[in-house]
Amino acid sequence: xxxxxxxxxxxxxxxxxxVNGSAYALVGAGFGLILGxxxxxxxxxxxxxxxxxxxxxxxxxxxxxxxxxAVIFGALVAMVFGVVFERLIYxxxxxxxxxxxxxxxxxxxxxxxxxxxxxIGLIWINSASQQISGFSNLGYNYGxxxxxxxxxxxxxxxxxxxxxxxxILSYTGLGRVVRAVxxxxxMSLVVGVDPRTVYLAVFGVGSLLGGVAAxxxxxxxxxxxxxxxxxxxxxFVVAFLAGLGSSPLVMxxxxxxxxxxxxxAALFMSNQWTSLVVxxxxxxxxxxxxxQASSFARRLRLAPA
Amino acid sequence: MELQVSYVNEILIFVIFAVSLNxxxxxxxxxxxxxxxxxxxxxxxxAYLFLHHGTQLWLGTLIGxxxxxxxxxxxxxxxxxxxTEWLILLTLAAQTIIITLATTSSSFxxxxxxxxxSGFEIFGKKLQQPSDFLPLFIVFAxxxxxxxxxxxxxxxxxxxxxxxxDDVACRSLGKNIYTFKLTVFGVTAAMAGLAGTMxxxxxxxxxxxxxxxxxxxxxxxxxxLGGTGNIVGAILGATVLTLLTPFFENVLNFSADRASxxxxxxxxxxxxxxxxVRPQGLxxxxxxxxxxPRRMFGRRKRTTEAGLPSxxxxxxxxxxxxxxLGLEADAHALTELRHRGALPTTGAVEGKVxxxxxxxxxxxxxxxxxTAADDLTMQLRRGTITALVGPNGAGKTTVFNLLTxxxxxxxxxITLNGRDxxxxxxxxxxxxxxxxSFQDVRTFPRLTAADNVMLAVQDQPGxxxxxxxxxxxxxxxxxxxxxxxxxxxxxxxxxERFADYPAGAxxxxxxxxxxxARILATNAEVVLLDEPASGIDQQWxxxxxxxxxxxRTQRRTVCIVEHNLHVVGRLADHTYxxxxxxxxxQGTFEELTGERRLAEAYFGTA
Numbered sequence: 001x002x003x004x005x006x007x008x009x010x011x012x013x014x015x016x017x018x019v020n021g022s023a024y025a026l027v028g029a030g031f032g033l034i035l036g037x038x039x040x041x042x043x044x045x046x047x048x049x050x051x052x053x054x055x056x057x058x059x060x061x062x063x064x065x066x067x068x069x070a071v072i073f074g075a076l077v078a079m080v081f082g083v084v085f086e087r088l089i090y091x092x093x094x095x096x097x098x099x100x101x102x103x104x105x106x107x108x109x110x111x112x113x114x115x116x117x118x119x120i121g122l123i124w125i126n127s128a129s130q131q132i133s134g135f136s137n138l139g140y141n142y143g144x145x146x147x148x149x150x151x152x153x154x155x156x157x158x159x160x161x162x163x164x165x166x167x168i169l170s171y172t173g174l175g176r177v178v179r180a181v182x183x184x185x186x187m188s189l190v191v192g193v194d195p196r197t198v199y200l201a202v203f204g205v206g207s208l209l210g211g212v213a214a215x216x217x218x219x220x221x222x223x224x225x226x227x228x229x230x231x232x233x234x235x236f237v238v239a240f241l242a243g244l245g246s247s248p249l250v251m252x253x254x255x256x257x258x259x260x261x262x263x264x265a266a267l268f269m270s271n272q273w274t275s276l277v278v279x280x281x282x283x284x285x286x287x288x289x290x291x292q293a294s295s296f297a298r299r300l301r302l303a304p305a
Numbered sequence: 306m307e308l309q310v311s312y313v314n315e316i317l318i319f320v321i322f323a324v325s326l327n328x329x330x331x332x333x334x335x336x337x338x339x340x341x342x343x344x345x346x347x348x349x350x351x352a353y354l355f356l357h358h359g360t361q362l363w364l365g366t367l368i369g370x371x372x373x374x375x376x377x378x379x380x381x382x383x384x385x386x387x388x389t390e391w392l393i394l395l396t397l398a399a400q401t402i403i404i405t406l407a408t409t410s411s412s413f414x415x416x417x418x419x420x421x422x423s424g425f426e427i428f429g430k431k432l433q434q435p436s437d438f439l440p441l442f443i444v445f446a447x448x449x450x451x452x453x454x455x456x457x458x459x460x461x462x463x464x465x466x467x468x469x470x471d472d473v474a475c476r477s478l479g480k481n482i483y484t485f486k487l488t489v490f491g492v493t494a495a496m497a498g499l500a501g502t503m504x505x506x507x508x509x510x511x512x513x514x515x516x517x518x519x520x521x522x523x524x525x526x527x528x529x530l531g532g533t534g535n536i537v538g539a540i541l542g543a544t545v546l547t548l549l550t551p552f553f554e555n556v557l558n559f560s561a562d563r564a565s566x567x568x569x570x571x572x573x574x575x576x577x578x579x580x581x582v583r584p585q586g587l588x589x590x591x592x593x594x595x596x597x598p599r600r601m602f603g604r605r606k607r608t609t610e611a612g613l614p615s616x617x618x619x620x621x622x623x624x625x626x627x628x629x630l631g632l633e634a635d636a637h638a639l640t641e642l643r644h645r646g647a648l649p650t651t652g653a654v655e656g657k658v659x660x661x662x663x664x665x666x667x668x669x670x671x672x673x674x675x676t677a678a679d680d681l682t683m684q685l686r687r688g689t690i691t692a693l694v695g696p697n698g699a700g701k702t703t704v705f706n707l708l709t710x711x712x713x714x715x716x717x718x719i720t721l722n723g724r725d726x727x728x729x730x731x732x733x734x735x736x737x738x739x740x741x742s743f744q745d746v747r748t749f750p751r752l753t754a755a756d757n758v759m760l761a762v763q764d765q766p767g768x769x770x771x772x773x774x775x776x777x778x779x780x781x782x783x784x785x786x787x788x789x790x791x792x793x794x795x796x797x798x799x800x801e802r803f804a805d806y807p808a809g810a811x812x813x814x815x816x817x818x819x820x821x822a823r824i825l826a827t828n829a830e831v832v833l834l835d836e837p838a839s840g841i842d843q844q845w846x847x848x849x850x851x852x853x854x855x856x857r858t859q860r861r862t863v864c865i866v867e868h869n870l871h872v873v874g875r876l877a878d879h880t881y882x883x884x885x886x887x888x889x890x891q892g893t894f895e896e897l898t899g900e901r902r903l904a905e906a907y908f909g910t911a
Binding site: 041092096100106111112113122125272276282 | 405526529580
């Protein structure tokens with residue numbers, strides 16, 4: 001039943017779990033912010049994620065941009081797309097569809113995701129996968145386990161961003177505005193906050209965080225057209241398990257847990273099956289949801305209201 | 306020639322995918338992005354059995370259909386109580402799990418799938434060319450289209466639309482919505498399974514990419530483009546989108562790679578543009594293909610012959626058009642009511658006036674720390690009107706929820722005509738003779754007023770799938786009776802002139818009357834009315850109160866929750882006063898208003 005249960009193996013898997021989990025945490029915090037505040041079923045997050053990686057690869061190679069500049073540039077492009085989608089597609093749809101907005105936006109967003117994925121396929125048709133250049137990944141050995149420089153960067157950057165976002169939301173006036181809109185968009189309008197502006201900001205920040213994670217993801221392997229699908233799925237799991245109104249930190253911790261569970265699952269089954277674990281978790285969670293309502297989510301919600 | 310035939314085959318396959326998803330998504334309102342995965346179950350079953358056991362076409366197809374139906378049933382099981390966003394997630398997970406299983410499991414050939422699935426025979430003839438499959442595919446597609454058509458355009462389909470519009474209201478009319486949902490999930494998945502086997506035959510292989518998420522999205526795009534809830538629309542959508550590939554490859558001369566990318570981009574554009582420009586699709590619900598050119602190029606103003614807005618106009622913005630009919634219509638209904646003599650006798654109830662019909666003993670319900678019902682004991686008597694009054698938050702609506710089974714009580718007993726109904730589901734309670742209205746009316750906006758009321762008629766033969774196909778005559782006769790009954794009730798509330806109006810186009814007061822007709826059509830002996838007179842103009846209040854008094858004359862047992870004390874004073878034979886989940890006083894209205902404490906706290910010292 002146990003595949004390769006050794007202490008060394010366990011440690012290495014744990015490290016992999018923490019690294020992947022941190023990336024899920026970052027994506028989950030970004031996507032969860034969008035979903036939690038706007039309630040938009042933003043499927044095209046797959047596209048803003050993927051385009052960040054491709055742009056970073058492109059500017060790194062063609063323009064010779066240094067690694068960190070490429071990361072920032074890629075993430076900024078993701079941010080622009082997120083804002084544009086909200087402004088040009090979702091906002092008019094929401095205004096027009098009224099009570100059917102959820103479904104209408106989901107369908108349109110699905111469309112955007114497909115368009116984006118295949119336009120990327122067309123643009124980079126001759127070289128499906130793009131490497132991110134300008135980054136020399138070093139490995140550090142600590143006894144039986146190996147940790148790479150990219151691993152460190154991923155974990156540290158993810159948590160710095162998540163904590164910063166949590167702090168902004170919790171302790172600044174800007175954060176208060178966002179929380180107010182999340183709680184009640186109509187009422188916030190009454191007190192002089194335009195929820196539409198907040199939505200734009202939230203789409204920008206959420207896409208930006210996703211973009212950063214995407215560039216790290218592509219640095220590890222390569223940018224491919226379908227790379228956005230699994231992260232979006234994980235982000236869904238994170239956002240829904242943590243509860244839609246919860247703080248980025250809670251979402252981050254759930255993401256970390258998800259990464260560890262997925263990684264440790266490799267102890268019990270061969271590697272190719274582990275991704276099924278997350279989908280399985282989601283399926284079971286959603287399936288059981290009507291039974292226990294959302295009490296599980298509520299208990300996890302440590303966040304400020 | 307064979308190439309063209311293969312396009313036709315492809316169209317037939319996707320027609321099956323699209324019309325079956327349309328039954329689920331368009332008619333029943335259950336979003337599924339796992340339709341291709343159900344196809345995979347069927348297709349892989351056929352391919353695996355053929356390659357490993359030499360199972361021939363008929364048996365393989367049958368097993369494929371059954372397997373897909375079972376998987377659909379299993380996915381549908383947790384889907385029963387889910388709202389849209391959770392259902393999307395659930396089916397997304399199901400799609401991914403099924404395809405990942407196929408991809409990672411070595412017995413299904415991994416990424417490359419099961420190849421060389423060719424050499425089927427039927428009636429001793431080898432099937433090799435697309436044209437060999439064509440007759441078979443035509444038959445399959447025709448059968449599926451007929452089945453879907455029959456299910457959608459029938460009393461059965463009316464229930465499905467009711468579930469789509471408002472499943473809570475639909476349940477309160479005595480429909481076991483879970484059975485309906487589950488059946489539709491299973492049946493449509495089985496149809497997808499059939500399409501999956503055909504796709505495998507057509508391509509001579511079963512691979513993950515044949516049934517991937519892209520494919521599921523493509524099927525959604527077909528339904529959305531064609532028009533949700535319209536079977537011809539789904540066929541149209543499937544045809545147009547399937548023909549995109551040959552269009553890109555042959556007309557625009559794209560390479561196969563490029564064509565497949567462009568095809569998907571086109572699907573995406575279809576989804577976005579349709580949502581922005583024409584969310585109801587090319588052919589909206591209830592619109593026939595032949596009228597389409599006239600509708601698109603004719604005059605902009607779209608009304609039915611009687612000058613009423615058409616159903617799809619309402620579906621565009623159900624809420625925006627509420628009340629568009631305006632005062633003239635109101636006045637008409639009112640005069641009609643005042644001039645009418647005879648009332649239908651169908652609702653008259655046997656039994657002695659004054660007997661206890663519904664008895665509630667020591668009912669308790671707590672939500673966390675809040676006590677919503679605290680040792681409630683009350684009785685409703687035949688042919689009388691009982692009022693439940695009390696300040697906001699006293700738990701009056703909760704009492705209705707408890708009585709009808711929408712909420713399960715922690716303790717206590719509810720008996721209806723001597724029968725214990727504690728813990729029964731809302732649909733069962735309605736069928737046993739107690740129906741309720743809702744504060745926020747909850748009519749089905751995109752169904753006509755007549756359909757709204759017809760949904761409430763109990764024991765329609767056409768609500769059973771078996772009758773639809775085995776006893777068409779009985780189904781038809783039953784449908785006529787149902788319509789007659791519904792029209793009778795609509796005329797009882799003075800709304801028969803609006804029978805073919807979509808309920809969402811009616812003014813709020815009119816919707817309340819339709820909702821009343823709807824409850825009465827359930828033939829329930831006990832009628833629970835939640836604020837029947839609130840939110841409507843004074844003229845409508847008079848109409849409504851007159852009708853409720855009429856119910857009393859019919860010996861129905863009526864219970865109202867009401868804030869308007871004039872209403873209570875006029876109607877109530879007996880009044881219960883509720884505070885914080887407790888009944889703190891009861892008696893006639895005069896007795897209660899005479900009590901000093903209540904007068905000060907609630908009725909206002911006048």
